[in-house]
Amino acid sequence: MMTVTDWPSLFQTALRVVCFLCVTPDNEHQNPSLTSDNRPITGPTVITPYGPINGIVFAATNITAEAFLGIPYAKPPVGNLRFQKPEAPEKWTRALNGSEYGPRCVSEPNQNTASEDCLSLNIIRPRQSNSNDKYPVIVWIHGGGFESGSARDFHIEDFADRFVSAGVIVVTINYRLGVFGYLSTGNDAALGNYGLWDQVQALTFIQEMIPSFGGDPKQVTAFGQSAGGASVSWLTLRPETESLFSKAISMSGSAQAVWANTDGTVQSSRAVIREIGCDKVEDLPKCLQNVPEGIILNATQTAISPRFETPDFSVWNPRLDGDFIRDNTFKGAIQNAPKRPHLFGLNSQESTHFAISYSNDPRAKYLPIPHYKVDNYSRTDFADAIKYVLGTKDVFGNHAKEASEDIIDWYKIHGNYTHDIFAQRYVQVFSDIQFNVPTLREAVRKAKAGNQNIYVYKNNYVIDADKNIDGSTHASDLNVLIYGLKKNPQLTREFAELVVNFVKTGQPYTSHVTAHPVDPSKSTKIPFVQIDVPQITGEADLWSERLEFWDDLAAKYGFDWPLGSKTEELIT
Known part of the structure; x- marks a missing residue:
């Protein structure tokens, strides 16, 4: 039996090496509302269908832009919403403070700035945009092997310099990871794919919200890397997403990859369910929802061994469940999928x-x-x-x-x-x-x-x-x-x-x-x-x-x- 301290998965270990320029939780980028001479200025306020949001103004190398951080796109996936599809958030009346990122999605014990209540997104746009503008939109889905990563790991200045300066709004999202995102029993008790359903809800929310920020809801590109690229691939195969985005970019990830679709996630789930004592109960969802977060996270460390000697390095991942995609093969899913431009890298x-x-x-x-x-x-x-x-x-x-x-x-x-x-x-x-x-x-x-x-x-x-x-x-x-x-x-x-x-x-x-x-x-x-x-x-x-x-x-x-x-x- 492995201990909590010696567990890090093969994928996470490798990812720490390959993403040597990635921002880590210990060196997170903070985004103050500053002008180029470091004097605070008044941030913008946008009135949206859900309520007002206050943002910040920041200076990148090529542009001064605006950001609205930590916007909840779903109800907190806790309590009776744990291991369930996400639901739209409640509306708010007081202005939402959009100057700080929301928490990262928790996936292992003792993570700083991490929580189950993590379903938020961030919007970066040209300064002084308004609802009459029609900017195309990128929705960025981060990677991390479906186990790690966060929208807050990327500098808003980088997105502003690459894309916002060229007249594109960028939205970055969090989604549930690890056991909370992909636990699956392989049957109706817990179908899984909650992280994918989060992404669908984020895209649905963006369709409602982005016109208020000057974005064109008909010109949305889903864009992801690694597990984010595989997520984009999954999203393109769901016919119901046709109205949610018009183009797709997948960097180093496909739903058809061995690490992005197998039932290994069911094996991991069963091990965790046994470890926390929910394997012999009549109401499995209720049992899982009542177990404290820390016990579940510790169980993922003690009940699951890292994967060696196999190309399938993932412990948690999406799967064909007959619900997110009704076809039982990728060939069938591709035949029935919307035909949209797709760039693979x-x-x-x-x-x-x-x-x-x-x-x-x-x-x-x-x-x-x-x-x-x-x-x-x-x-x-x-x-x-x-x-x-x-x-x-x-x-x-x-x-x-x-x-x-x-x-x-x-x-x-x-x-x-x-x-x-x-x-x-x-x-x-x-x-x-x-x-x-x-x-x-x-x-x-x-x-x-x-x-x-x-x-x-x-x-x-x-x-x-x-x-x-x-x-x-x-x-x-x-x-x-x-x-x-x-x-x-x-x-x-x-x-x-x-x-x-x-x-x-x-x-x-x-x-x-x-x-x-x-x-x-x-x-x-x-x-x-x-x-x-x-x-x-x-x-x-x-x-x-x-x-x-x-x-x-x-x-x-x-x-x-x-x-x-x-x-x-x-x-x-």
Whole structure:
């Protein structure tokens, strides 16, 4: 049995490494209402359908803007609303103080500034906007493996410089995380997906509120990274969201990824329910609602072990439940989903910090491998890892050896590496399984379903070079776009231009390059935009051969590792 202090999940540990520029809870950014010479000024007040809200004025590098922080978009999900779908908030008569962020959503014990009562959003807009304006809107959904993160982890100045200065309003939201966001029994007792339902409620609330702030409710783009990108993917598949947003951007996340959809969250839930003593009661929801928050959070630490030796690094995640999406396969869901412009993004080597452990945890032998093994990682090491992690009898039955050899042989001849060849092939396998193939598969399937506005980019800009593993890691594009580059600020400006033009027109382009949509009727190739210095370029094909390999492997053996389950053709 693990203790509270030694639990941090593989995903959270890796995320702390890859998001080295992310704002942490111990260094949170505060947003005073100041002019450029640091004299307090009177903030704006907006009258909304729910009540008046006072905001702040702040100075970014490129613009003086306004922010309205900590706006509740739902009733507190506590008491009899815990583990339930969110409900619209009550209206208020006194002006709401919008000068401070709301609490982050609690997901582990002893978190500062965290609470179950956390469903709030923040609005950043051009100064002196009014209800007659019609600014397009970005709704930012943060990442964190469905277990961590918060809207308050991002500087409002960064959003103002990248997007508000270009005439776009930005809304950032919190949503329930971990056990409170994704507990599921796999049946009607607790279906789960509460974090996704929070996002739907936030988008519904924004439709009502954003005109008061000068935003155009018909020009809303849902935009997320990592688990936020996967959340956007989930949202696009729900037909009832058609009126809630018109465009989507998913950075490094797809609902079809092994870490974003499996029933592993049901296993985690059952372990927690047993630990808190609610496993033998007649009224499970009532039992769960009566248990103190701290006991539930401690149970998540003592009852659940971190996941090693599997590409599915998530402990909590959304799932196909027949309610949020009524189809029981992603193929069916895509066919029935609204056809809206969707921009997908990837980094050139996503899984470096998921496949390699920089903490050298002794409990992991094959995935992740300890960093000290990378220098001498051999052909035998690579083959052993594939056989142990992927080519198991639990997955492939009597064909386990054959399936392992197919994977090993394919990656031996694909990849132009000049050093640390087998370590790089190893990382590439898991980058493909965890990020690349699910994302490209979703893009191609949506295009085949008749969506003519599917676009892809790949970020190739390396933030912090690894001496063994080439390429840009998970969250590198987040750093280029949102946090900004001091060494190459022109790339940040150009990337922001690409995104802003997509938000405004539905097509990503800059002054010198225009993205081409994915069009399977014309070619099996996947055109993409490459983000790198000296400037962004248009390229002909992004890893279509990898997608073809994993599709063929799934069809041949009946199990689909990028999806994390048997192939959808076998699901009835």
